Amino acid sequence: MAEEKLTTRSEDFSEWYNQIVLKAEMADYAPVRGCMVVRPYGWALWENIVSALDKEFKATGHVNAAFPTLIPMSFFEKEKEHVEGFAPELAVVTHGGGEKLEEPLVVRPTSETIIGYMYSKWVKSWRDLPILIVQWGSVLRWEMRTKLFLRTSEFYWHEGHTAHATKDEALEEMYRILDIYENFAVNEAALPVIKGRKSDTEKFAGAQITTSIECMMQDKRALQSGTSHYFGQNFAKAFDIQYLDTNNTLQFCETTSWAISSRIIGAIIMTHGDDQGLVLPPRLAPIQAVIVPIYKNDAEKSKVMETANRIFAELKAAGIRLKMDDRDNVSSGFKFNDWEMRGVPVRVEIGPRDVEKGSVALARRDRPGKEGKSFVPQTNLAAAVSGLLVEIQSALLARATAFRDANIHEPKDYEELKQVVQDGWAFSYWCGSKECEARVKEDTKATTRNIPLDQPKGEARCIVCGEKAAQKVYFAKAY
RNA sequence: CGGGGUGUGGCUCAGACCGGUAGAGCGCACGGUUCGGGUCCGUGAGGUCGAGAGUUCAAAUCUCUCCACCCCGACCA
Numbered sequence: 365m366a367e368e369k370l371t372t373r374s375e376d377f378s379e380w381y382n383q384i385v386l387k388a389e390m391a392d393y394a395p396v397r398g399c400m401v402v403r404p405y406g407w408a409l410w411e412n413i414v415s416a417l418d419k420e421f422k423a424t425g426h427v428n429a430a431f432p433t434l435i436p437m438s439f440f441e442k443e444k445e446h447v448e449g450f451a452p453e454l455a456v457v458t459h460g461g462g463e464k465l466e467e468p469l470v471v472r473p474t475s476e477t478i479i480g481y482m483y484s485k486w487v488k489s490w491r492d493l494p495i496l497i498v499q500w501g502s503v504l505r506w507e508m509r510t511k512l513f514l515r516t517s518e519f520y521w522h523e524g525h526t527a528h529a530t531k532d533e534a535l536e537e538m539y540r541i542l543d544i545y546e547n548f549a550v551n552e553a554a555l556p557v558i559k560g561r562k563s564d565t566e567k568f569a570g571a572q573i574t575t576s577i578e579c580m581m582q583d584k585r586a587l588q589s590g591t592s593h594y595f596g597q598n599f600a601k602a603f604d605i606q607y608l609d610t611n612n613t614l615q616f617c618e619t620t621s622w623a624i625s626s627r628i629i630g631a632i633i634m635t636h637g638d639d640q641g642l643v644l645p646p647r648l649a650p651i652q653a654v655i656v657p658i659y660k661n662d663a664e665k666s667k668v669m670e671t672a673n674r675i676f677a678e679l680k681a682a683g684i685r686l687k688m689d690d691r692d693n694v695s696s697g698f699k700f701n702d703w704e705m706r707g708v709p710v711r712v713e714i715g716p717r718d719v720e721k722g723s724v725a726l727a728r729r730d731r732p733g734k735e736g737k738s739f740v741p742q743t744n745l746a747a748a749v750s751g752l753l754v755e756i757q758s759a760l761l762a763r764a765t766a767f768r769d770a771n772i773h774e775p776k777d778y779e780e781l782k783q784v785v786q787d788g789w790a791f792s793y794w795c796g797s798k799e800c801e802a803r804v805k806e807d808t809k810a811t812t813r814n815i816p817l818d819q820p821k822g823e824a825r826c827i828v829c830g831e832k833a834a835q836k837v838y839f840a841k842a843y
Numbered sequence: 844c845g846g847g848g849u850g851u852g853g854c855u856c857a858g859a860c861c862g863g864u865a866g867a868g869c870g871c872a873c874g875g876u877u878c879g880g881g882u883c884c885g886u887g888a889g890g891u892c893g894a895g896a897g898u899u900c901a902a903a904u905c906u907c908u909c910c911a912c913c914c915c916g917a918c919c920a
Contacts, residue, residue, distance in 0.1 A: 369881085397912085452918065474920090508844095508918060515919070568920095576920095588920065625920045660878050697880040704880095715879055725879075733880085843919095 370705070372639045377583040378511075384633055385512045388642045388706045398510040398517035402626070405706065406513075408650035410520065410626055414500065416552045416648070417522065417624065420544045426496040426524065431478050433501075434469040439477035442602040446476065449569020453505040455517075471504040476570065476595075476621055479525045480603035487527060487617060490609050494537070495527040513630035514587070514843055521625035527605055527617040531596070534618035535573075538594045541622045542575050545590035548624075553632055554645040554761040555579045556768050557589060558838065560814025563801055572596040578813045578838065580768040581634035584788050586813045586840040589631050592622035630843075635764050640732045642707030645760055646753035652685040653749055654708045658696045658715035665692075672714045675724065675745060679712075682746035684753070704732060709756050710749055718742075730756050730763070772838075781827055781839065785810035789840040793833040795826035803828055804839055813838040 370387065371379045385391050390406035402410065418428070434457060440447045450473050457469040472478070483495060500522045510516050524541060528534040542559055549555040557577035567574035571593040579589045599605070600616040609615050636643040646652050657672040659665040672688065679686050687708070689699050696713070703711055713725035724745065728736040740748050773784040774791050781790045785808045794800060794812070805811050815837045826833040 449919090503920090505919070509914095509916095519920070521920070591920070623920065627920055656879095658879055664878095692878085695878045695880085695882055697878075697882085699878095699880090701881050713879070717879075 370639060370641060373582060373637075380637075380639075381630075381634060382512065384637055384642050384705075390629065390633075390642070391512050393512075396517075398507055400512050400516045400518075402520070405650060406629065409629060409632075409644070409648060412648045412650065413548075413552075413624075413628060414522070417544070417548055418498075418500075420548065421498050421522075421524065424496075424540060424544070426498050426526075429497045429499060430501065431472075431475050431482070431499055433472055435472050435475070435478045437468045437470050439481060440470060442477065443570050443598060445598075446570035446602075450474070450505075453507065455504050455506055473503055473505045474621075474623075475499060475503075475523055476525065476599055476619075477603070480599045480605060480619070483525075483527050483617070483619075484603045484605045487605055487607050490529050490607050490615075493527060493529045493607060493617065494533060496524075496537075497526070498522050498524045511630075513633070514627055519625050519627065521623050524620070524622045526620045527600070528619070529607065529609070529615070529617065531618050534594055534596075534620050538573065538575060538592045538620045538622070541592045541620075542577065542590075545577050545592065545622075545624060549577055549579065549589060549628075550761065552645065552647045553628065554647075554757060554764060555589065555628075555631055555635055556761065556765040558814065558816050559818075560816040560838070562591075562814055563796075563812045563837070565798060565801060566812060566814075568593045570595060570598055572598065575817075576814050578840075579631050579635060580764075580771060580789065580840075581631070581843070582637070582767070583634070584771050584840075586789065586838070586842040587627070587631050587634070588813070588842065589628055590622070590624040593620060595619045595621070636730075636760055637707070638732065640701070641705030643729055643760065644707035644709060646709040646757045649707065649709050650685065651687045651706070651708045652753055653679060653710040653712055654687045654689055654703045655679075655712045655714065656689050656696055656699045656703070658713060664716045667719050668714055668716060671719050671742070675712065675714065675742065678746050679749060682750060684746065684749055700727070704729060710752055712745075712749070726752060728752060728756055730759050775827065778827055782808050785839050785841065789813070789838050790827075791836055791838055792827035793824040794835060794837040795829055795831045795833040796835065797826075797829070797831075800826060800828035808839075808841075810839045810841050813840050813842060 370383050373380045389403045391400045391402050394401045453473060455471040458465055502518050502520045504518045507515055507517050526537050528537060546557055546559050549557040557579045559577055562574040562576055573594040575592045576588050577590045578586050581587055597616040597618060599619050605617040606614050607617060633642060655672055655676055657668045659668045676686060676688050707729060709729045711727040718724050722742050723739045724742055726738050726740050771788040772791050773788050775781040775784050781792060784790050801812055815835050819835055823832060823834040
């Protein structure tokens with residue numbers, strides 16, 4: 365149950381976040397270092413995320429499958445960059461059944477290797493391609509500093525792994541998925557995101573191209589909210605994924621992989637939450653509306669509950685995800701705060717006065733307090749609530765977009781860049797060199813987030829070194 | 844792995860300098876009261892004081908060793 369006041373965002377953003385996660389009962393600390401327990405309310409949100417994405421993947425020809433959690437250590441050693449990238453964070457199983465294993469097994473930090481191994485068995489002919497498989501599950505990475513949802517040792521995700529005959533098809537797949545991610549983020553989670561390509565230093569271990577969607581949190585730090593990678597033939601060569609083309613010539617496949625993790629829940633919290641607690645986008649909220657009946661004696665209770673139950677049935681029939689809060693051991697004021705902490709988009713208050721007047725009070729979560737409360741007639745309430753849910757969904761996106769845009773700067777020189785990334789993002793021309801990128805990181809702790817796919821025409825000078833630059837990049841401090 | 848900190852009912856902590864009957868608030872259970880923005884009262888359950896060793900008639904408290912967790916830095920979805 366939610367307790368007293370929340371630490372405010374301005375007091376301590378990080379503490380505010382921790383408290384929301386715990387008080388809204390999204391997750392809790394597990395007895396294992398760096399691990400979390402996703403509680404039912406948090407998992408219900410995750411399930412809504414899963415089903416929205418799953419629907420899109422299936423609509424684009426993907427199928428789900430499951431691969432083992434344990435991967436032979438030797439598999440990791442087959443792709444040089446991959447093993448170098450992941451070696452420091454592997455958990456390794458050395459014993460089984462009381463005996464030392466002949467070969468240690470790695471608890472998967474990601475599944476490119478074992479899936480690559482299987483693909484090499486399955487792919488023989490151009491007719492076997494493409495393979496478009498998605499695995500939903502969890503992975504384990506031995507993280508040094510963890511934070512609920514944002515970075516835990518074990519986390520939940522899907523990982524898509526595809527194999528194609530040609531480079532063009534693989535690239536097309538990578539971008540198709542990035543579009544799905546963008547659509548999901550914007551339309552379901554109300555997260556304004558920027559699609560772009562990662563710099564060489566920021567890309568995935570073993571990838572030729574890594575793309576991402578990046579989102580600005582309310583503390584103005586960036587959060588990578590989804591990634592899609594093109595591997596070229598790197599993994600195909602490491603795992604011998606080959607097919608015979610129509611000319612009977614042996615060819616290596618082109619592969620991709622992509623993921624959105626439970627981290628996206630952290631993005632939703634840090635983008636939409638306020639000082640009252642969580643604010644959930646209606647399309648993903650496990651509970652879209654809560655009914656709070658108000659009464660002070662049994663006579664009032666029976667009258668109010670009769671109306672409340674009738675309204676509950678109407679809203680339920682309209683397909684609204686709904687909760688009746690009929691607890692009578694807590695006051696209604698407590699309930700208001702409690703549901704605000706949990707981020708329920710719409711609250712329907714029904715008291716004796718409403719029963720008399722044939723009205724209800726509707727409170728919208730994106731505008732807490734009196735401002736967001738209105739009295740509306742009971743007739744056609746389902747339509748009113750549905751309409752309000754749509755309105756809240758778009759209001760959240762609009763607010764987050766305005767906030768982001770207000771905090772993206774285009775500094776005129778390097779001095780100004782160093783300033784703006786302390787409390788915002790910089791969008792600047794960059795020559796593409798590792799040296800300039802490293803210098804920015806050294807001087808400011810900000811890194812390149814991504815090079816947006818939509819680039820302005822023309823070229824200019826690199827903000828750091830002044831050499832010719834053909835592309836603009838976002839610099840920001842990131843999670 | 845470096846630097847800092849903390850371990851006492853479910854949670855937040857007091858008690859420790861100066862050794863002597865384990866405490867408070869919140870939460871929880873029960874009864875009543877209240878309910879249009881975090882009600883109030885009463886009763887009650889609940890603790891090997893992180894672990895081990897030592898000093899002492901006596902240790903939550905003093906000494907030593909160990910362990911765990913948190914915060915700050917280097918890696919990451």
